[in-house]
Amino acid sequence: MDTVMLARSLFGSSMAFHIIFATLGVGLPLMIVIAEILFHVKKDPDYSTMAKRWTRGFAIILGVAIPSGTIVGAMLALLWPGFMEYVGQVIALPFQIEIWAFFLEALFMSIYVYAADRLPPLLRIVSVILVAIGASASAVLITDAHAWMNTPRGFKVVNGEITDVDPWAAVLNPSIWSTGAHVLSSAYMTGAFAVASVAAYKLLKRGRTELEYAYHRKALFVALLIGGVMSVGTAVNGHATAQMLHHYLPEKLAAAEGLFETRAYAPLAIGGSVDGEDRTIRGAIEIPWALSFLATNRFDGVVRGLNDFPKENWPPLYIHTLFNLMVGIGTLLILMSFAPIAYRLLLKRPYPRWTLLALVASGPLSMIGIETGWIFSCTGRQPWTIYHVQRTSDAATRSESLGLLFVLFIGIYLFLLLVTIVIMRYYFKHHPVLPELSSKGGARLE
Numbered sequence: 241m242d243t244v245m246l247a248r249s250l251f252g253s254s255m256a257f258h259i260i261f262a263t264l265g266v267g268l269p270l271m272i273v274i275a276e277i278l279f280h281v282k283k284d285p286d287y288s289t290m291a292k293r294w295t296r297g298f299a300i301i302l303g304v305a306i307p308s309g310t311i312v313g314a315m316l317a318l319l320w321p322g323f324m325e326y327v328g329q330v331i332a333l334p335f336q337i338e339i340w341a342f343f344l345e346a347l348f349m350s351i352y353v354y355a356a357d358r359l360p361p362l363l364r365i366v367s368v369i370l371v372a373i374g375a376s377a378s379a380v381l382i383t384d385a386h387a388w389m390n391t392p393r394g395f396k397v398v399n400g401e402i403t404d405v406d407p408w409a410a411v412l413n414p415s416i417w418s419t420g421a422h423v424l425s426s427a428y429m430t431g432a433f434a435v436a437s438v439a440a441y442k443l444l445k446r447g448r449t450e451l452e453y454a455y456h457r458k459a460l461f462v463a464l465l466i467g468g469v470m471s472v473g474t475a476v477n478g479h480a481t482a483q484m485l486h487h488y489l490p491e492k493l494a495a496a497e498g499l500f501e502t503r504a505y506a507p508l509a510i511g512g513s514v515d516g517e518d519r520t521i522r523g524a525i526e527i528p529w530a531l532s533f534l535a536t537n538r539f540d541g542v543v544r545g546l547n548d549f550p551k552e553n554w555p556p557l558y559i560h561t562l563f564n565l566m567v568g569i570g571t572l573l574i575l576m577s578f579a580p581i582a583y584r585l586l587l588k589r590p591y592p593r594w595t596l597l598a599l600v601a602s603g604p605l606s607m608i609g610i611e612t613g614w615i616f617s618c619t620g621r622q623p624w625t626i627y628h629v630q631r632t633s634d635a636a637t638r639s640e641s642l643g644l645l646f647v648l649f650i651g652i653y654l655f656l657l658l659v660t661i662v663i664m665r666y667y668f669k670h671h672p673v674l675p676e677l678s679s680k681g682g683a684r685l686e
C-alpha cells in the first residue's frame with residue numbers, strides 16, 4: 241500500500257470504530273427522553289426503569305466515544321496536514337461551537353445522572369432533553385465539516401493561497417441541511433433498533449417472570465415505533481440527499497447507480513456490478529424511470545452519466561454496492577418495524593419467536609447501514625478530499641511510517657470493542673432488571 245492508501249485505511253478504520261459509539265451516543269439520549277416522557281404521562285414505573293438502564297448503557301458508550309473521538313481529531317491533524325490548512329482557515333467554526341455543545345451534554349448528563357432523584361419531574365425531563373440536544377448538536381456540527389468537504393463554500397483559492405474567507409458561508413454550505421437531517425435520523429433509528437435488539441433477545445429467553453417479559457415487551461414496542469418513524473424519515477431525507485448529489489456531485493450519483501450515458505427516464509439499478517472497462521452494469525434489476533424521479537422528482541428528468549466526466553475523476557465504482565446495501569437495509573427496517581407493530585396492535589398477541597429472532601438482527605443491521613452510508617459518502621467523493629478543490633493525494637501526510645501505526649490501531653480498536661462488550665455484559669448481568677421492577681411494587685402487566 242502507498243502512503244495515501246495507508247493514511248486512508250488508518251483514518252477510515254478509526255472513523256469506522258468511532259462512528260459506532262458516536263451514533264449510539266446520539267441515538268440513545270432520544271430513547272431516554274421518550275422513556276422519561278412516557279413515565280410522566282403514563283405513570284408506569286417501567287418507563288422510569290428503562291430510562292435509568294438505558295442511561296447506564298449510554299454512559300458506558302460515552303466512555304468510549306470520547307477517547308475514540310479524540311483519537312480521530314489527532315489523526316486528522318497527523319494524517320491530513322494539507323486538509324487541515326483549509327480547516328483552520330475556512331471551516332474551524334463548527335469545531336469551535338461543538339465544544340459548547342459537548343459542554344452542554346456533559347453538564348446536563350451529570351445533573352441527570354447524579355441528581356435525577358432529587359429533581360422535580362419537569363426539571364428531570366428538561367435536563368435529559370438538554371443532554372439529547374447537546375449530543376445531536378455535536379453530531380450536526382461535526383457533520384457540517386463533512387458536508388463542506390462535499391460542497392465547499394466560503395473561500396477562494398488564488399495562486400494557491402486561500403482568500404476571501406467567509407466562515408458562515410462555509411458553515412451554511414448547500415449540503416448541510418440534507419446531510420445533517422440524514423445523519424441525525426439515521427442515528428436516532430440506530431439507537432432505537434439497538435434497544436429493540438436487546439429487548440427482542442431478552443424476550444427470547446425462557447424461564448423469566450411475567451414482570452420481566454412485560455417490561456421487555458414495552459421496551460420493544462417503544463423501540464420499534466421510534467425506529468419505524470425514524471427509518472421512514474431516513475428514507476425521506478435520503479431522497480433529499482440523493483437530489484443534493486444530483487445537483488452538486490453528479491458523478492457520485494452516476495457511480496452509485498452505474499449510469500454511464502446521460503439520459504432522461506434513467507432507471508434505478510438494484511444489485512449487479514458496475515464494469516468501468518466496458519462502461520456497463522451487469523446483472524442488475526432495473527426499475528424504469530426511477531432514478532430520474534429520485535434525482536429530479538420527474539420521470540423525464542435528465543441524469544448525468546459517468547461518460548460526461550474524465551475517467552481519472554470517477555469515484556470507485558464499488559460504491560454502487562454500498563449504496564444498494566444502505567438503501568436495502570433502510571427499506572427492510574421500515575418493514576421490520578411496522579409489521580410487528582401492526583401484528584401486536586391488531587392481534588394483541590405476543591410476538592412470534594421467529595419475529596423476535598429477526599428483530600435481534602435489527603440493531604446490527606442498522607449499524608451496518610451507518611457504516612456503509614459513511615463509506616459510500618467518503619469513498620464516493622474520491623479522488624477529492626475537498627470536492628474539486630483538493631485531491632486526497634495533496635491532502636495526505638508524506639510520512640513513511642504508517643504501516644505499523646495501522647496494525648497497532650486495528651489491534652487497539654478490536655481490544656476496546658471487546659472490553660466494551662465485556663463491561664456491558666458484566667454490568668447488566670450483575671444488575672438484572674427484576675429487582676428494579678419488584679422494588680417499585682411491581683410493574684403493570686400489558
Ligand code: HEM
Pocket residue numbers: 390418419420422423426429430474475477478479481482485492566567568569570571606607609610611612613614616617618620
Ligand atoms: C432508505 C433510503 C436511503 C437513501 C435514499 C439514502 C441516501 C443517501 C445518500 C444519497 C447518501 C450520500 C450523501 C453524500 O455522499 O453526501 C447517504 C449517506 C449516508 N447514509 Fe443514507 N440513505 C438511505 C438509508 C440510510 C440508512 C438506513 C442509513 C443508516 C441506518 C443511512 C446512513 C447514511 C449515512 C451515515 C451517510 C453518510 C452521511 C452523509 O453523507 O449523509 N442511510 N445516504
